Amino acid sequence: MNKKRHRKRVIPGFGLSMGVTLAMLSLIVLIPIASIFVSASGLSFNEFIKVVTARDVMSGYQVSLSCALTAALINCVFGVILAWILVRYEFPGKGVLDGLIELPFALPTAVAGIALTSLYSDKGWIGHAFAQIGISIAYTKIGITIAMVFIGIPFVVRAIQPVLEKLDKQYEEASHMLGASGKRTFFRVIFPEIFPAMLTGFGLALARGIGEYGSVVFIAGNIPYETQIAPLLIMSKLEQFKYQDATAVALVLLVISFVLLLLINAVQVHMSKITSTSH
Amino acid sequence: MSQTNKAIQQKSTNSNAKGVKVLLISLGVIFIFIMLVIPMIAVITYAFQDGLKAYQEAIFDPYTIKALQLTLLATVTAVAINTVFGLFAAWTITKFKFRGKQLLTTLIDIPFAISPVIAGLVLVLTFGKIGWAYDFLNAYDIKIVFAVPGIILATVFVTFPFISRELIPVLSAQGTDEEEAAALMGAGGFNIFRKVTLPHIKWALLYGIVLCTARAMGEFGAVSVISGHLRGKTNTLPLHVEILYNDFQLTSAFAVASILVILAVIILILRNLIEYKAKKAGEK
Amino acid sequence: MYVELKNIDKSFGSFQASNDVNFGIEQGKLIGLLGPSGSGKTTILRMIAGLETPDSGDIYINGVRVNDIPAGKRGIGFVFQNYALFRYMSVFDNIAYGLEVQKKSKEEIKDRVSELIKLIGLEGMEKRKPNQLSGGQRQRVAFARALAPNPQLLLLDEPFAAIDAKVRQELRSWLKDMIYKIGVTSIFVTHDQDEAIEVADEIIITNHGRVEQKGSPLEIYKHPETPFVAQFIGQSTILEDCTRLNGFAEVKPGEKAVIRPEFINITRKDEVQKYISAVEEGTIEAIAYRGSYFEIKVRVKGILLTTTAVLEDVYEIGEKVGVLIYRLYIFDEDNAYLLENKAMVDINSVFI
Numbered sequence: 001m002n003k004k005r006h007r008k009r010v011i012p013g014f015g016l017s018m019g020v021t022l023a024m025l026s027l028i029v030l031i032p033i034a035s036i037f038v039s040a041s042g043l044s045f046n047e048f049i050k051v052v053t054a055r056d057v058m059s060g061y062q063v064s065l066s067c068a069l070t071a072a073l074i075n076c077v078f079g080v081i082l083a084w085i086l087v088r089y090e091f092p093g094k095g096v097l098d099g100l101i102e103l104p105f106a107l108p109t110a111v112a113g114i115a116l117t118s119l120y121s122d123k124g125w126i127g128h129a130f131a132q133i134g135i136s137i138a139y140t141k142i143g144i145t146i147a148m149v150f151i152g153i154p155f156v157v158r159a160i161q162p163v164l165e166k167l168d169k170q171y172e173e174a175s176h177m178l179g180a181s182g183k184r185t186f187f188r189v190i191f192p193e194i195f196p197a198m199l200t201g202f203g204l205a206l207a208r209g210i211g212e213y214g215s216v217v218f219i220a221g222n223i224p225y226e227t228q229i230a231p232l233l234i235m236s237k238l239e240q241f242k243y244q245d246a247t248a249v250a251l252v253l254l255v256i257s258f259v260l261l262l263l264i265n266a267v268q269v270h271m272s273k274i275t276s277t278s279h
Numbered sequence: 280m281s282q283t284n285k286a287i288q289q290k291s292t293n294s295n296a297k298g299v300k301v302l303l304i305s306l307g308v309i310f311i312f313i314m315l316v317i318p319m320i321a322v323i324t325y326a327f328q329d330g331l332k333a334y335q336e337a338i339f340d341p342y343t344i345k346a347l348q349l350t351l352l353a354t355v356t357a358v359a360i361n362t363v364f365g366l367f368a369a370w371t372i373t374k375f376k377f378r379g380k381q382l383l384t385t386l387i388d389i390p391f392a393i394s395p396v397i398a399g400l401v402l403v404l405t406f407g408k409i410g411w412a413y414d415f416l417n418a419y420d421i422k423i424v425f426a427v428p429g430i431i432l433a434t435v436f437v438t439f440p441f442i443s444r445e446l447i448p449v450l451s452a453q454g455t456d457e458e459e460a461a462a463l464m465g466a467g468g469f470n471i472f473r474k475v476t477l478p479h480i481k482w483a484l485l486y487g488i489v490l491c492t493a494r495a496m497g498e499f500g501a502v503s504v505i506s507g508h509l510r511g512k513t514n515t516l517p518l519h520v521e522i523l524y525n526d527f528q529l530t531s532a533f534a535v536a537s538i539l540v541i542l543a544v545i546i547l548i549l550r551n552l553i554e555y556k557a558k559k560a561g562e563k
Numbered sequence: 564m565y566v567e568l569k570n571i572d573k574s575f576g577s578f579q580a581s582n583d584v585n586f587g588i589e590q591g592k593l594i595g596l597l598g599p600s601g602s603g604k605t606t607i608l609r610m611i612a613g614l615e616t617p618d619s620g621d622i623y624i625n626g627v628r629v630n631d632i633p634a635g636k637r638g639i640g641f642v643f644q645n646y647a648l649f650r651y652m653s654v655f656d657n658i659a660y661g662l663e664v665q666k667k668s669k670e671e672i673k674d675r676v677s678e679l680i681k682l683i684g685l686e687g688m689e690k691r692k693p694n695q696l697s698g699g700q701r702q703r704v705a706f707a708r709a710l711a712p713n714p715q716l717l718l719l720d721e722p723f724a725a726i727d728a729k730v731r732q733e734l735r736s737w738l739k740d741m742i743y744k745i746g747v748t749s750i751f752v753t754h755d756q757d758e759a760i761e762v763a764d765e766i767i768i769t770n771h772g773r774v775e776q777k778g779s780p781l782e783i784y785k786h787p788e789t790p791f792v793a794q795f796i797g798q799s800t801i802l803e804d805c806t807r808l809n810g811f812a813e814v815k816p817g818e819k820a821v822i823r824p825e826f827i828n829i830t831r832k833d834e835v836q837k838y839i840s841a842v843e844e845g846t847i848e849a850i851a852y853r854g855s856y857f858e859i860k861v862r863v864k865g866i867l868l869t870t871t872a873v874l875e876d877v878y879e880i881g882e883k884v885g886v887l888i889y890r891l892y893i894f895d896e897d898n899a900y901l902l903e904n905k906a907m908v909d910i911n912s913v914f915i
């Protein structure tokens with residue numbers, strides 16, 4: 001007898017709930033996403049290459065990638081520090097600090113964008129100080145990076161925090177008992193444990209940074225070939241009604257993000273193999 | 280090593296550890312203060328820099344009110360649609376075995392992974408003048424791009440996975456035993472869902488709704504692409520902030536932004552409250 | 564037969580969890596499904612309940628083929644291994660749920676639930692949530708919940724597994740009494756043979772997805788039909804070739820032998836030996852304290868045997884002892900027989 005027909009489900013309601021899920025997913029997400037491929041197929045291969053290798057587009061990718069990468073690295077450092085102090089230390093105001101971490105998720109990106117721009121412009125509270133020693137922050141890559149640090153920090157902290165919480169304290173105590181210094185204990189014993197989580201956070205922060213628009217676009221200043229980010233290029237192509245060009249730029253951006261995430265995933269798998277064999 | 284020597288060393292490592300602790304806490308606090316707190320203070324300060332009257336004017340400006348209304352409409356719709364979706368999707372994924380489950384989970388997460396600008400682009404490509412759905416919609420006189428439905432659709436799209444993402448881990452940790460027990464007694468799907476499953480995800484659902492609200496009300500990139508910036512028509516609060524800012528009406532821009540800051544703070548407080556309650560209820 | 568399984572096969576992916584399972588159960592009987600972990604007990608139970616669908620084969624309950632009847636309509640009560648009580652419902656609501664589903668009147672529900680709560684001895688705890696109950700109390704609630712809609716068949720998956728040893732003992736006899744009182748046909752799963760022997764009218768032994776044997780506890784103990792059952796029921800040893808043992812030279816090659824612990828007697832080297840030519844020399848390899856006796860592993864001609872010794876007999880690891888094997892179970896292709904030690908018989912006759 002046919003196996004499929006034979007198979008029944010115990011909990012009722014599968015058909016309906018699967019139907020609703022697929023219908024909504026298709027209507028709202030999948031069908032629109034498919035349009036990007038339909039639109040891209042309107043370009044010949046040569047045209048496609050020409051669009052995505054244009055000087056402004058290449059510089060856009062470069063700006064987005066380099067700033068997002070720097071920001072994600074900075075976030076790794078502070079993410080580890082923040083997760084560490086939130087899990088391992090007691091100090092007044094800890095609850096508030098913990099609650100604040102999600103602010104970049106809750107605060108609309110445009111608000112963050114104008115706030116950061118005003119703060120870091122040459123006349124702003126912070127930018128002013130730097131301007132006096134000849135460093136401009138707003139409308140430079142430094143400004144873009146700062147905005148991406150802002151938007152990415154919760155990803156890293158929240159990825160590491162649960163892992164640290166679960167990490168047995170006896171583990172590091174054992175290392176201390178063996179006479180290892182605090183620094184040594186951290187880098188040899190604790191860091192390897194939280195590294196995969198940190199990579200996850202790094203990947204999420206990186207992806208978010210590459211795609212981010214609202215908080216970055218104000219502080220970027222959009223100087224061609226210098227501080228134009230890739231999402232902005234898509235935007236301006238759309239404003240000029242160059243839909244296919246916009247699609248091409250977007251597709252490459254998608255591929256870049258995808259490859260980066262795959263790479264990070266591969267590193268993670270590799271890492272977990274190492275740790276699982278050494279155990 | 281002599282006794283005293285050992286003691287001294289002990290003491291020095293202790294004070295060393297204390298030094299590290301103070302250093303790390305300072306670093307963390309300073310980082311959060313500069314990166315997160317000062318920008319919030321800046322928004323509020325700039326908003327009031329021309330006095331209370333200018334602030335009031337900016338807030339009660341008809342365009343601001345209109346933008347607030349549209350933001351609320353888009354947010355409520357997004358939360359409603361995504362709640363329905365989240366409940367169905369989470370129930371389907373966690374309570375049944377079927378092929379392609381992993382693929383389905385990945386597909387649901389797409390909006391989370393792509394740039395909001397690309398999300399907007401995708402909608403323009405589908406429903407805009409060049410989109411293949413345009414002629415069909417036009418025949419029924421439905422306008423999506425550069426119109427309110429587009430704003431709502433973009434908001435729904437961007438926040439689509441938010442609620443299901445919160446529900447799935449909780450439901451999958453709970454397993455299917457209780458539902459099977461209920462099914463064995465002959466209960467129907469809806470009855471099982473309402474009486475057996477729903478109590479497990481009360482807090483997770485609320486949590487998802489709060490996150491979804493936060494993201495929906497603040498969405499900028501996707502909405503920006505699809506809005507056409509029609510003042511009073513397709514302006515949400517974040518877009519309104521942008522327009523004012525680009526018009527060099529800085530005080531007004533920050534005044535409007537301060538509304539969003541207050542909403543964000545409320546959301547943060549709710550979020551932490553719910554997380555605390557959920558932990559207590561043993562859901563997380 | 565009240566419940567009947569015919570040629571049931573079930574695979575999970577490439578893993579065969581049930582392999583041509585056949586058995587029948589009479590009405591009113593209490594059946595123990597016994598087997599090692601992973602042998603497919605839960606799978607069988609879940610297929611009868613309708614929680615799992617067999618790949619092929621038929622399941623009959625009361626003469627009706629139920630394969631195509633959904634779980635909720637089979638009229639079966641199920642007690643889950645971890646109880647699966649509704650965490651967010653009170654004890655009362657848990658037991659009432661099945662009745663509410665059947666749209667019984669409020670009065671009726673109240674009466675029936677009160678009756679059951681009294682039966683399980685949890686009066687006054689109606690309002691408690693499952694996490695405010697002890698393991699044993701939860702088990703009783705699960706039992707009452709399964710019984711509430713008056714099922715024709717009651718299935719219990721390891722009903723005592725999550726309960727500590729002392730309470731377990733009481734609960735066993737409680738459950739047995741309860742089931743007899745109600746008179747519902749029941750099948751319970753266990754991997755504890757004492758439990759099966761003590762509680763069940765009949766035992767079905769499973770291994771690797773197959774039913775190895777079905778019968779009363781005594782039958783199974785006395786006449787194990789397969790090497791697996793023989794080994795599983797006692798701490799027995801299976802020998803591929805036992806011809807090297809004194810007195811068993813006539814066993815044909817290819818025939819397997821099973822030695823039960825009670826088939827072996829060990830004696831000290833200096834003790835007087837009655838059957839000198841039958842006694843083997845062995846070395847003690849392990850001794851484990853089992854509460855009322857010692858379990859002893861002794862190696863004889865390279866074969867590791869398991870036997871027991873009373874607490875008064877204290878041996879040491881490495882000690883050389885005399886080992887007397889009275890008899891063996893011999894299994895050939897399709898049947899099993901008991902074989903006495905020939906050397907013992909011979910010498911006996913000489914002495915006489």
Ligand SMILES: Nc1ncnc2c1ncn2[C@@H]1O[C@H](COP(=O)(O)OP(=O)(O)OP(=O)(O)O)[C@@H](O)[C@H]1O
Pocket residue numbers: 575576578579580598599600601602603604605606607754
């Ligand atoms: N849903 C499933 N998917 C894949 N394999 C399964 C599934 N359910 C059971 N199995 C496999 O089938 C075999 C039999 O499982 P079953 O649960 O019936 O064993 P059991 O006899 O009840 O064991 P235990 O005493 O440990 O509960 C096991 O090897 C198990 O891994």
Ligand SMILES: [Mg+2]
Pocket residue numbers: 604605606644720721752
């Ligand atoms: Mg089992």
